[in-house]
Amino acid sequence: MVTRAHTGGSSAAAPLPDEPAHRRLRAAPPSAGGRSRAHRLLIRLGRRILALALAWLLAPAAQALDVALLLSSHQTPAYRTFAAELAAATAGGAHHILPAGDLDAGIDTAMLAHADLIVAAGAPALAAAARRGRPVLGVFVSRAQFDAVRSQAPEAALSAIVLDQPAARHLALARAVLPEARRIGLLFGPDSAAQARLFAELASADNPAVTLQPVSDPSELQAVLERTLKAHDALLVLPDEWVSGPAAARAVLLTSYRYRRPVLAYSRAYVEAGALAAVYSSSGDVARDVADWLAQAPAPQQTLPPVRAPRYFSVAINQRVARALNVDAPNEAAVLDAIRLEERR
Incomplete structure (x- = not known):
């Protein structure tokens, strides 16, 4: 049997001649140079993590939009259902859906003037909103109706989720x-x-x-x-x-x-x-489409989506x-x- 000898002046065990090399390596203490390099790497990694955390904490929160909802008529069931469905679909979200009236009962002009976005339901509402100088997203309009409004207001910031199915x-x-x-x-x-x-x-x-x-x-x-x-x-x-x-x-x-x-x-x-x-596309389908887009709109300066067919x-x-x-x-x-x-x- 092989025994391990200890010297009185050292507390570390000397490896036996027949001890495997990998065990010797594990037993060997790290050199001063290795400890120094590891220490520098840890410091560098810590600094990067701290910088990322600070950037995340200091990043500005997504700005809420004031969205004015303008209806062509309060007597049209589809528009009333859309307004209710949109309010439900966006409840608890970042943006505010604000009723701005309709062309029958009257328009809240102050609301439209200060809105970050106007959602106009129906061709008459789209035509009225296009003259307000605010970004406008039309719904419940065909592509032909949208193009007609666009031709009358070429400089307006307009888009639409049209009713035409692909x-x-x-x-x-x-x-x-x-x-x-x-x-x-x-x-x-x-x-x-x-x-x-x-x-x-x-x-x-x-x-x-x-x-x-x-x-x-x-x-x-x-x-x-x-x-x-x-x-x-x-x-x-x-x-x-x-x-x-x-x-x-x-x-x-x-x-x-x-x-x-x-x-x-x-x-x-x-x-x-x-x-x-x-x-x-039902009123609920249109409301869901608009709510999905609003959920991705982080600021009033966001570019309006291109005119497109409904997804739902x-x-x-x-x-x-x-x-x-x-x-x-x-x-x-x-x-x-x-x-x-x-x-x-």
Whole structure:
């Protein structure tokens, strides 16, 4: 057996000749130079951590926005619901939603003058807000309506989350509700011509063939309708006064019933009146969209977002119409899930 010898003048054990080298290294005390380098590294690291902590503590907090909410009319249920939903969606957040009246009951001009941002619901409110010299975010307006206001106030700081749904979303609705449809006629007028052209860019083997059917004058509507319904499996209608105003919508629905062709539309009201299905943004969807943007707006000087389509949307399906046309339509939740899944891919 090997024993370890100790010298009387030293308290440290001397390594045995056959002791492994790695144990000798561990047992060896660090040199003075090693301790000095480690000490300097620790000091340097501590200084960096302290600098980062001070920068975080001294950084200015995100500035709250005073957001004036201007409605086109207090008599429109969609606007009232939007105001309530927006207040609920932003409760507890950094920004303040301040009612600034409506064009029926009167506008709080002082509120608009001092607001960091005006959210204008509806085209009349957008036009009124554009003259106030404040940044304006429009909602419940079509792209055509926004462009009309922009042309009248080219220097104003304007943007909008428009109601127009993306063309791909309309086609996803068609595939989900009418998977057997191969030819869809797209009815549009002058106000929706720019949106209609986007459908031509989506031609593919996965999508039904969409043919553009323009209405150049309201007097042409009936003739264009009958020609389109004869040659197509379904009719898609875009928001445009010439093809979807009250009188035009009546003609569209009556003629489509006569030809037993389903109509795909852009609002729940159109579906309740007799269209088969629609993809649209509800008041709650619009409120959520605005609340999401506000949550990312740190200061009044923030640039307005670009004009864009809504991110949130809903689906409406008229099952009574589906049964009358012998269409086996899925329920609304299933169709909504299918469209969302496509958009996440």
